[in-house]
Amino acid sequence: MSLPAGAGNRVITARYDGTWAGLADAPVLPPAAAVLVQDNTEAVRAVWQAATTPRETLIAAATRVGDEQAQELRESGLAVVRSDAVEPPLTGREPEAGRVWLLTSGSTGRPKQVAHTLESLTTVGGDQPRRTWLCPYATGAYAWWQIVTLSLALPGQDVLFVEPSELDRWPQMAVDAGVTAASGTPTFWRQALFRSGDVLAGLQLEQITLGGEPVDQAILDTLREVFPKARISWIYASSEAGAAIAVHDGRAGFPAAWLERDTPGRPRLTVQDGELVIASAKAAEGMDAAIRTGDRAEVVGDRVLITGRIASDEINVGGSKASASKVRGVLLDHPDVRWAAVRGRKAPLVGQVVMAEVVLADGSAVTDADLTAWCAARLPDYSVPRRLRVLPEIPIKETLKSDV
Amino acid sequence: MSTLSRDQVRTMMAEVLSAQGKELPADDSASLETIGFRSLDFSELALRVEDEIGDELNFDAPGLRSIETVGDVLDFLDQLQTA
Numbered sequence: 001m002s003l004p005a006g007a008g009n010r011v012i013t014a015r016y017d018g019t020w021a022g023l024a025d026a027p028v029l030p031p032a033a034a035v036l037v038q039d040n041t042e043a044v045r046a047v048w049q050a051a052t053t054p055r056e057t058l059i060a061a062a063t064r065v066g067d068e069q070a071q072e073l074r075e076s077g078l079a080v081v082r083s084d085a086v087e088p089p090l091t092g093r094e095p096e097a098g099r100v101w102l103l104t105s106g107s108t109g110r111p112k113q114v115a116h117t118l119e120s121l122t123t124v125g126g127d128q129p130r131r132t133w134l135c136p137y138a139t140g141a142y143a144w145w146q147i148v149t150l151s152l153a154l155p156g157q158d159v160l161f162v163e164p165s166e167l168d169r170w171p172q173m174a175v176d177a178g179v180t181a182a183s184g185t186p187t188f189w190r191q192a193l194f195r196s197g198d199v200l201a202g203l204q205l206e207q208i209t210l211g212g213e214p215v216d217q218a219i220l221d222t223l224r225e226v227f228p229k230a231r232i233s234w235i236y237a238s239s240e241a242g243a244a245i246a247v248h249d250g251r252a253g254f255p256a257a258w259l260e261r262d263t264p265g266r267p268r269l270t271v272q273d274g275e276l277v278i279a280s281a282k283a284a285e286g287m288d289a290a291i292r293t294g295d296r297a298e299v300v301g302d303r304v305l306i307t308g309r310i311a312s313d314e315i316n317v318g319g320s321k322a323s324a325s326k327v328r329g330v331l332l333d334h335p336d337v338r339w340a341a342v343r344g345r346k347a348p349l350v351g352q353v354v355m356a357e358v359v360l361a362d363g364s365a366v367t368d369a370d371l372t373a374w375c376a377a378r379l380p381d382y383s384v385p386r387r388l389r390v391l392p393e394i395p396i397k398e399t400l401k402s403d404v
Numbered sequence: 405m406s407t408l409s410r411d412q413v414r415t416m417m418a419e420v421l422s423a424q425g426k427e428l429p430a431d432d433s434a435s436l437e438t439i440g441f442r443s444l445d446f447s448e449l450a451l452r453v454e455d456e457i458g459d460e461l462n463f464d465a466p467g468l469r470s471i472e473t474v475g476d477v478l479d480f481l482d483q484l485q486t487a
Binding site: 317318348368369373376382386387 | 444
């Protein structure tokens with residue numbers, strides 16, 4: 001196998017600072033391996049072997065895979081590697097050269113295994129300006145692979161990896177490493193703006209990418225204000241459907257003109273019964289030709305807005321259907337609200353009521369009553385949050401997503 | 405589980421109404437319909453009580469249909485807390 005074009009790109013982790021090619025002296029992994037890593041240093045070593053030798057690889061944070069699932073991985077023919085310990089596969093078979101397995105985020109139940117290759121994970125090509133990327137995503141997740149494959153495939157794309165334990169102080173790490181491009185969920189960006197806005201504003205960001213959660217206009221506008229010169233993009237991607245939508249015009253949603261359009265090399269997007277449906281060549285293998293994403297899509301004027309998960313979005317309040325994402329959108333439109341999560345809460349008489357958690361701007365004097373009045377002026381009665389909790393800071397999970 | 409006094413629940417009821425720009429009259433015989441206290445408001449009040457006492461109220465208890473006045477609400481919540 002020839003070396004990847006990005007072999008000379010710089011890779012920075014908590015325990016490594018060098019080029020991709022400099023990772024070549026790591027211990028050789030079994031030819032078909034599930035590498036359950038402690039950190040990004042172990043992960044990038046495994047990546048380099050996957051990119052330079054014919055092998056089958058799954059990379060995941062060790063914390064995500066339980067004993068039962070590890071046993072199943074071994075039964076499927078993969079060795080399970082944890083740091084220096086190797087548990088051999090329980091089924092003898094030839095490794096599938098070039099196969100890269102991903103575990104989905106497992107928003108419902110346990111993670112599911114989906115089949116990719118480095119090629120199907122590589123979605124950015126052509127000439128790209130030289131950049132140093134920040135990669136804060138969970139090791140082995142689809143979004144993590146997006147940055148990894150970008151750096152492997154294109155010269156001039158360096159990467160600073162951030163461990164989950166370092167998330168509180170990434171802005172300073174990014175300043176120190178000279179990061180010029182960063183990708184994260186809206187929750188990740190909100191938290192950073194909320195917690196370290198001043199340090200963040202010192203970053204010379206040229207590219208800001210959002211994905212992994214519905215991207216609302218409020219966060220795009222805030223980032224535009226803080227980084228007036230950066231290109232701000234949001235990406236719709238999933239392990240199953242691949243990277244399907246990339247929008248760079250600073251507006252939430254994507255142009256409605258993209259619906260039902262057949263363009264070679266681009267996925268075909270449709271909205272069926274309020275759900276986004278994607279047919280893509282970059283999808284994981286074994287998926288239906290058209291993947292029902294489970295994400296709610298709504299045509300508003302000339303845009304298609306993706307507002308949340310269909311299954312979790314609806315709150316049934318005494319027979320009236322409140323939309324958690326709409327309520328959340330209204331709360332986020334409030335000038336003092338920095339973050340909001342909305343869900344249904346079991347309640348007598350009406351089954352469920354809408355409840356919300358918010359984080360306010362530093363020093364804000366806004367009260368529960370003010371926010372209730374704000375919502376009442378903009379939402380039907382049954383959609384107004386009946387219980388409202390103000391949190392001191394934005395809660396965040398390992399996936400960088402919050403339960404919204 | 406701790407319980408709330410009738411006065412404490414009354415204060416909460418006034419808060420539920422005042423968030424909507426409505427007032428709770430001093431008279432316990434005031435009709436819920438007249439003051440605009442609906443099922444959703446009742447649900448909210450119940451959740452406030454639950455949050456305060458740290459326990460779920462069992463609404464399967466009988467008597468819900470006879471709740472027509474402010475006093476009925478207060479009596480009912482009192483009864484639920486001690487059920």
